[in-house]
Amino acid sequence: MATSTPAILPRVSCDQCPLRQCRSFRDFSSEELGFVHDFKTGEVSAAQGMSIMVEGERNPQLYTVLSGWGFRYKILEDGRRQILNYVLPGDLIGLQGHLMEEMQHSIEALTRMTLCIFERDKLPKLFRHHPSLAYDITWLAAREESMLDEHLLSIGRRSARERAAYLFAFLDARVKSVAAPPADRPFILPLTQQHVADTLGFSLVHTNKTLRRLVQQGLIRWLDRGCEVLDTERLYHVAEWRPPKEGKRPFI
Amino acid sequence: MATSTPAILPRVSCDQCPLRQCRSFRDFSSEELGFVHDFKTGEVSAAQGMSIMVEGERNPQLYTVLSGWGFRYKILEDGRRQILNYVLPGDLIGLQGHLMEEMQHSIEALTRMTLCIFERDKLPKLFRHHPSLAYDITWLAAREESMLDEHLLSIGRRSARERAAYLFAFLDARVKSVAAPPADRPFILPLTQQHVADTLGFSLVHTNKTLRRLVQQGLIRWLDRGCEVLDTERLYHVAEWRPPKEGKRPFI
DNA sequence: CGTAGGCTTGAGAGCTTTCAATTCATGTGG
DNA sequence: CCACATGAATTGAAAGCTCTCAAGCCTACG
Numbered sequence: 001m002a003t004s005t006p007a008i009l010p011r012v013s014c015d016q017c018p019l020r021q022c023r024s025f026r027d028f029s030s031e032e033l034g035f036v037h038d039f040k041t042g043e044v045s046a047a048q049g050m051s052i053m054v055e056g057e058r059n060p061q062l063y064t065v066l067s068g069w070g071f072r073y074k075i076l077e078d079g080r081r082q083i084l085n086y087v088l089p090g091d092l093i094g095l096q097g098h099l100m101e102e103m104q105h106s107i108e109a110l111t112r113m114t115l116c117i118f119e120r121d122k123l124p125k126l127f128r129h130h131p132s133l134a135y136d137i138t139w140l141a142a143r144e145e146s147m148l149d150e151h152l153l154s155i156g157r158r159s160a161r162e163r164a165a166y167l168f169a170f171l172d173a174r175v176k177s178v179a180a181p182p183a184d185r186p187f188i189l190p191l192t193q194q195h196v197a198d199t200l201g202f203s204l205v206h207t208n209k210t211l212r213r214l215v216q217q218g219l220i221r222w223l224d225r226g227c228e229v230l231d232t233e234r235l236y237h238v239a240e241w242r243p244p245k246e247g248k249r250p251f252i
Numbered sequence: 253m254a255t256s257t258p259a260i261l262p263r264v265s266c267d268q269c270p271l272r273q274c275r276s277f278r279d280f281s282s283e284e285l286g287f288v289h290d291f292k293t294g295e296v297s298a299a300q301g302m303s304i305m306v307e308g309e310r311n312p313q314l315y316t317v318l319s320g321w322g323f324r325y326k327i328l329e330d331g332r333r334q335i336l337n338y339v340l341p342g343d344l345i346g347l348q349g350h351l352m353e354e355m356q357h358s359i360e361a362l363t364r365m366t367l368c369i370f371e372r373d374k375l376p377k378l379f380r381h382h383p384s385l386a387y388d389i390t391w392l393a394a395r396e397e398s399m400l401d402e403h404l405l406s407i408g409r410r411s412a413r414e415r416a417a418y419l420f421a422f423l424d425a426r427v428k429s430v431a432a433p434p435a436d437r438p439f440i441l442p443l444t445q446q447h448v449a450d451t452l453g454f455s456l457v458h459t460n461k462t463l464r465r466l467v468q469q470g471l472i473r474w475l476d477r478g479c480e481v482l483d484t485e486r487l488y489h490v491a492e493w494r495p496p497k498e499g500k501r502p503f504i
Numbered sequence: 505c506g507t508a509g510g511c512t513t514g515a516g517a518g519c520t521t522t523c524a525a526t527t528c529a530t531g532t533g534g
Numbered sequence: 535c536c537a538c539a540t541g542a543a544t545t546g547a548a549a550g551c552t553c554t555c556a557a558g559c560c561t562a563c564g
Contacts, residue, residue: 102403127390135376146356151332477510510559514556522548525545530539534535
């Protein structure tokens with residue numbers, strides 16, 4: 001967990017936003033775009049391993065992820081850590097710290113990330129004057145909730161192999177919905193086995209043995225600090241899961 | 253899982269709503285109250301064991317719980333069931349089915365429940381004309397998310413004993429925030445050991461052995477189809493958890 | 505009085521953790 | 535360039551936790 005200061009980047013106009021080109025996001029009216037642009041105060045870049053928010057913090061920044069991966073987690077006093085979910089481009093983070101008294105979880109950068117910073121005090125104004133955007137925020141919250149529901153089902157009731165298969169199927173589906181594959185090279189999920197262990201609720205050793213089995217069966221390949229998904233369909237089958245069919249989704 | 257038809261009850265005016273007297277809920281302006289009353293189309297009562305929504309359903313009703321307990325759950329094809337969270341008075345349910353294509357989980361009544369039915373088509377109108385209520389809905393979604401985060405931490409990283417202690421501490425805190433204790437008698441959490449097992453991710457047998465231990469240590473008492481919390485502080489300590497300090501919360 | 509649902513218990517099999525080492529690639533300072 | 539420290543992945547073995555199987559008990563209810 002590095003703690004260097006984040007690099008502040010110049011503000012880029014929202015209609016230039018490369019992420020907005022992505023076909024999974026819904027189109028915004030120029031009026032909406034105008035407000036969002038106004039809502040935005042700048043961009044930051046966070047290095048791998050940097051902590052972006054920490055549990056207990058009051059009134060943190062409100063961000064949208066522009067690029068890179070992060071993860072949300074909680075820890076118990078003795079250090080046991082549970083990863084709650086992953087954060088990818090298009091995700092809105094820090095909302096909880098505004099609605100509740102303080103942040104109830106922490107977020108750390110899994111790769112280098114760039115984040116779009118919003119002016120927190122304008123959130124009430126957004127609700128007052130932009131019902132369509134307010135609706136979008138609620139939509140995003142409902143989507144997060146539904147991902148957490150699936151994680152709970154997985155941790156609570158799936159076997160080790162099924163659980164791991166679910167995780168990779170889930171992450172694979174998520175990256176694919178926000179990024180074009182890097183030219184003729186496969187997607188790599190930028191995880192360490194410790195992250196996988198802390199997501200699935202297993203020890204590192206057992207995680208290793210479980211992954212090894214998936215590798216031998218040709219479902220995934222394990223690289224240094226990363227996982228390549230080889231057979232999506234078979235993962236879906238093992239996990240007994242399919243990616244939800246989402247129409248266009250909002251992106252603030 | 254009974255399947256008798258729900259009993260439709262007459263509509264009661266919202267400013268008479270007994271739940272609204274409860275001091276954990278924020279006050280509404282008469283204007284807000286007026287809209288909510290208009291939003292409401294009636295009440296239903298559901299018997300114990302009745303299923304209120306089922307996974308896959310499209311466009312379900314939107315309800316607020318007025319009284320009783322329910323639970324949200326998901327099941328795998330072979331019948332393994334995971335309880336995701338409990339539903340208590342003041343909770344809004346069915347929102348997901350409107351924002352997403354279809355319901356991603358089911359809800360069943362744990363005791364007899366009465367529900368307040370909203371007119372689903374007015375949700376957009378709510379966002380357009382009542383930003384404060386839209387904000388409340390988002391608030392409720394964020395709160396649900398934060399409960400799920402805690403459940404994930406619990407299932408993923410706590411030991412059997414800690415996990416059970418967390419569950420009872422959590423439920424105890426939740427009932428106490430929405431109901432006055434039944435005159436000079438203790439609160440009873442209306443669960444069966446099978447529900448506990450499906451919440452904690454354990455088998456029934458192991459759940460029984462874990463509960464037995466908590467009983468012997470004087471933390472809880474187990475009744476037929478119910479749990480009485482005896483020592484809240486000690487439960488908090490075992491679970492290494494405290495109820496979140498919430499100010500007034502919205503209630504739609 | 506018989507049945508059903510919920511709670512208990514013991515025992516063996518199976519899954520997961522912990523402990524202890526080892527390998528390998530990368531990066532740093534001498 | 536080499537020696538050394540570090541982070542990540544791997545492996546075997548024993549201890550500990552959890553599951554399944556198999557009964558039995560008890561109460562409520564028709």
